[in-house]
Amino acid sequence: MDVQQIIESFQPAIIQIATQTATGTGFYVKEFDLIVTNEHVIGNNAEVTIAGKLFAKTLSRVWYTDRKHDLAFLEAPKNAILPELKLGNYESMKDGDQVLAIGHPYGLNYSATQGVISKIDRIRDGLKFIQIDAAINPGNSGGPLVNDNAEVIGVNSFIIRGGDNLGFALPVNYLREALQLYLPNKGQPSTRCHSCNYLVTPANIDSKKYCPSCGTEVKLPIMPEKETEPIGVSKTVEEILKELGKDVKLAREGQNNWSVKEGSAKIKINYNPENYFITGDAYLCQLPTDATRIRPLYQYLLKENYRMNGLVLSCVKQNIVLSSIVYDLDMTKESGVEIFQDLFKKADEYDDYLKKEFGCVDRLEE
Structure with a gap:
């Protein structure tokens, strides 16, 4: 199977993940009916937003966390038929083998970086990691590392800052061990103790915060009674979106970024704390294919x-x-509702009008 075929076969099972503060990648493992990602991608959240090629953006429960191995398992989307990805054999890999790191770096959908294994068993913090020269950029974390047989042989985990294309992936044998450990407790929030590897569940946790095996303090991915509220401008933006009938949890795309749909238009909202501006960009249709209609459109x-x-x-x-x-100090909840309501309304209207009057075409989306 060539590289393009591997990428195309994996794309439907690659999952975008977003929280209030971060974004990352996950991938679906059909054998266990779970989404795999990094623990640092989901942070302290018991619920995250997921999206994929074969299903719309939705919320997903975090069922398992493993700080030591930087692994987390999420609930798979309901009513979505996702393809099967094969877990490979780490022991058969060697230095110099070709690999692909698949994910969503910097928010770019379904990007793949080709490289080779620099060292198959780099030891770090007592664990083996696969060192690769394929870049693992922000957003790629949690995605699969794939061999030339289209098998998952690792989970893209981290980079060394300042290193030129120096990425590391957790070998698939650690992943398989964690999946098998969690399987008997599937559907229960569980965490693996980072000190003794014991699986802690609601049924055996000591005093609601300690590992019953070694006494280390642990945290189960349990839904909080009250969600952590954003502060400052982020709080104002989310209050505005709620007022306009948008699902704030589904709108979140990492820190200070939101995305919503209004009709056929997609609106991206961003707050830049460095220049204090809040921007709303509604992506409408694309330029017409008939070149003679572009000049009248510009006019x-x-x-x-x-x-x-x-x-x-x-x-x-x-x-x-x-x-x-808009400048952040100039925006209140009331004025923000007016501004974004006007943006949403006109975005949907312009999108329809430009396609009808100028032959503009629907925007391509991955």
Whole structure:
């Protein structure tokens, strides 16, 4: 199987994961009906947002955490038929073997980086890791490391900062051991003690916070009675989205980033604490394929910009984008509701109008 075939076969089982503070990658293991990712991707969350090629964005329970091996298992999406990925044999791998690191680096969907195994058994903190020269960038964490037989041979885990393409993956034998350990308790929140490897569950945890085997303090991925509230501008943005009827949990895409749909338009909201601006970018349709209609389209966009107050239409590559920008100190919940309500409403209207009047085409999405 060539590289392109491997990537295409894996894409439907590669999962995007987002929390209030981070984003990452996971992959579905059909044999256990679980999504695998890194523990550092899900953080202290008992529930995260997931999305994939074959299912819409939804919430997923965190069932298992393992700080020592940096592993976490999530509930698989319901009513989604996902392909089977084969777990390979770590012992058969050797230095110099070709590998692929698959994930969502920097938010780019379904990216794959090809490389070779630099050292098959690099020891770090008492564990073996596969050292590779395929870059594991932010967002790639938790994705599969794949051999040329289209088998998962590791979980992409971390990089050494400052190192040129120096990435590390947890070998698949650790993953298989963890999956088999958790299987009898599937559907229960569980955590593996980072001191003695004992599986801690609600039934055996000591005083609700200690490992019953060695007494180490542990934390089960249990849903909190009250969700941790965001603070500052993030809190204001989420209050605005709630007021506009959006599901805030599903909208989150990492720290200070949100994404919602309004009709056929996709709106991305970002807060930059370095320049204090909140931006809302509604990605509408794409430029028409008929070149003779582009000039009239540009003229229309310029006229609309002259007419509108607080919103700007622009072209970003092939995409037509409707944008709003506001200084954080100038935005209250009330004014924010008005600003974003106007953005959402006009985004849906413009998207339909531009396709009808100028032959603009639907935006391609991965």
